[in-house]
Structures are given as C-alpha cells and as structure tokens.
Amino acid sequence: MNTPPKPSLKERQFALRESAILDAVDALLSGKGFDLMTMDEVAQAVGISKASLYKHFDSKELLAAATMSRLLDRTLDKVAECTDNQRAIDKLKMLVAWSVLEHLEGRMPTLPSTRSSIHEFMMRHRPYVEKLEQLTEILGGWIIAAQEAGHINPRLPGEVVLYTIYARPCDPVTDFLKMGGAFTDEEIIDAIVTTCFNGLQPG
Template identity: 45%
Template sequence: MEGPSFKEQQFKVRENLIVDAANQLLADKGFDLMTMDDVAAAVGVSKGILYKHFPSKESLAAAAMVRVLRGALGAIEALPPEMSAVEKLKAALRWTLESRLAGGLPLLPSGSASLQTSLMTSMEYVGAIFRMNGVVTGLVEQAVRAGDLRGDIPAEVMVHSIYSRTCDPALDFLRRGGRYADADLVAHLVSIAFDGLTARS
C-alpha cells in the first residue's frame, strides 16, 4: 500500500528537470546544435546520468516534444466552452506564441533522419500528435461551418498554416529588433494569420 519510494520520487523529479533543460535548449538552439553535454551542464549532473533516463538524445527530444504537445492540448481543452471555434483557434495560436516568447517551446523537428524515425516510432509522440491534429482539425471544420473561416480552402491546408504560424521566424526576428512590446507582436502576428495582410474593404 505504499506509494513510490523516496528515491523513485527523486528520480522522477530529476527526470523532469532534465526535460526542462532539454526543452529550453531545444527552443534555444534546435535539435542539431543541442548537445548532451549542454543538457548535463544545465541540469548540473554528469552526462552519463542522462542515459539512465533516456536511451538516446532522440528519445530525450521526443519526451520534450510530448510534454509540450500535452501542455498545448491541455491549454486548448481548458478554454471556456462558450468560446467560438475560431476564437479558440486564435487563443491557441496566441498561447503558443506567448510560450515561445517565454522561452520554453522547442522548435519543429530538424531534418535529422534519426530524430524523425525516433519520433515516429514513439507511441506517446504519435499519439499526442494524432490527438492534437484531431482537435485542431475539428475546430477548423466547425469554424468553417459557422462561416467564420474560409470555405474555399481545404481544411487541411488551413490547419497546417496555423501550425506553421506557431513557429513563425518573424517572431524571433522582430523581438531581436526590440522595437515592439511582446504583447503587440503577438497580437500583430495573430491578426496577420487570421485576417491577412490585405486591407479589408
């Protein structure tokens, strides 16, 4: 009837710290440039420890991606039910952009073949991706039926356009310039994504 032992709890806590550090480094440098030494140094442990938790760099990155995906899903599901589908989509995009500005959002998988295969063979990752895709696609279709999103473009194309806005490089670039407040930047990018660049008649 006992819970997990103290050591097991410590192990879990440390694993979380490792994923935290990986998350940060992935957001900062991307998968290719992040090294296991970086992660170890950030956590303050030896490199060998990392391999007691994760069998490879790829699986560590996968764990970080899974945690982010679950967080994003939770953020979407926590939105008030009375909110319209299109407003939920805008809120979701806003959430991811704010998370990126806060510094904790890993970038999209690099072209690394080993990472790709590792992700695609991870049940947790493909499951999270699958669920996320279902939720977003559902929202888009709902918004189209409500007449809030365009009906002349396939839903799948709109879904992937929204995904790509979450990692819009313009965000980092404009933030570096330092000429805009973070909140304004997010508002601008969300507005451009949904309302476009063209002046409304």
C-alpha cells in the same frame, strides 16, 4: 479503495531531475533545434553528469521524443480549458497566442521537420504520434466549424489551415521582433495572431 503508496524521496528527486532535464531540452530545441543539440549541452544546462543524464534517457532521440510528448500534453491541457460556448475561431486564436507565448518564454521546442534526422524516429514513437493524432482531430473539428461559420476561408483545405497553425510558434518573425526590442511580448503575440488569421489586410 486502496490508496497508492506515496513516492519515495529518491523517486521524487528522480522525477524532479527529469523535469529539469526536459525544461533544459525545451530551451535548447527552441534555440538551436535537434540536430545541433548535444547530450553534453543538456547535462551542462541541468548541472548533472552525462552518466546521470543517461539514467533518464539513453539517447538524444528518446530525450527529444519525451520533450515533444510533454509539449503535446501541455497543449492538450490548454485545449481542454476551452468551453463549448466559445467560437471555434476564438479557440484557434487562443491556441496560437498561447503557443507563441510559450515560444517567447523558451518553452516551445522546434517541431521536427521532414528534413530533420529526428522526424522518422518521432513518427515511430507511439506516445508522441497518439497525442499528435488526438490534438489534430480536435483542431480539425475547430477548423471545420470556423470555416462553416465563415471565419476561415472555406476554400482552403483543412490541412493547409492546420499546418499554418502548427507552424506559428516556429515563425522566425517572432524571434526577429523579439530581438529588435521595439515590441512587447503582448504586441508580438497580437501581431502573429492577426497576420495568421487576417493576413495583412486592414481589419
């Protein structure tokens, strides 16, 4: 069996710079969204020239697509940590808690809405769409299992539950609670998970 050649120093530096670029975009998309983000801001955040940025991504759309695809990779990795003996409802709660933590720490880019100029581009970007479909299929199975177990209202369409879960890390309540300074990150996460799955009724 042939061992693949190790990447050169130049290739490793390129990969590290690309990772730094995507980290910066995570923060910018989390803070202001795609439409307000500029390539100049990305280059400045990373500390590279705009020309160097374009060697990695030749458009803002491709940059956002790479960032969102990486987010889905991270999410699928988190999903893969779940075990078969975990209840479906606990898996869903874990994923919501993790996604809210990612948002609080500036690693959760804002999902493209149907009104965003990036939405149509993302829906044509096959790597993103394929990963989104994979994640949706997994979560759909968890939702059905949780409904059958009586942990989620079975009268709710699966799409309603799915989009509710997808929207939680983008909930402005998280930012308001964080800015208020009265709650720790753990308390905010617990509050978002509780209201997501239990509503406002007493436990």
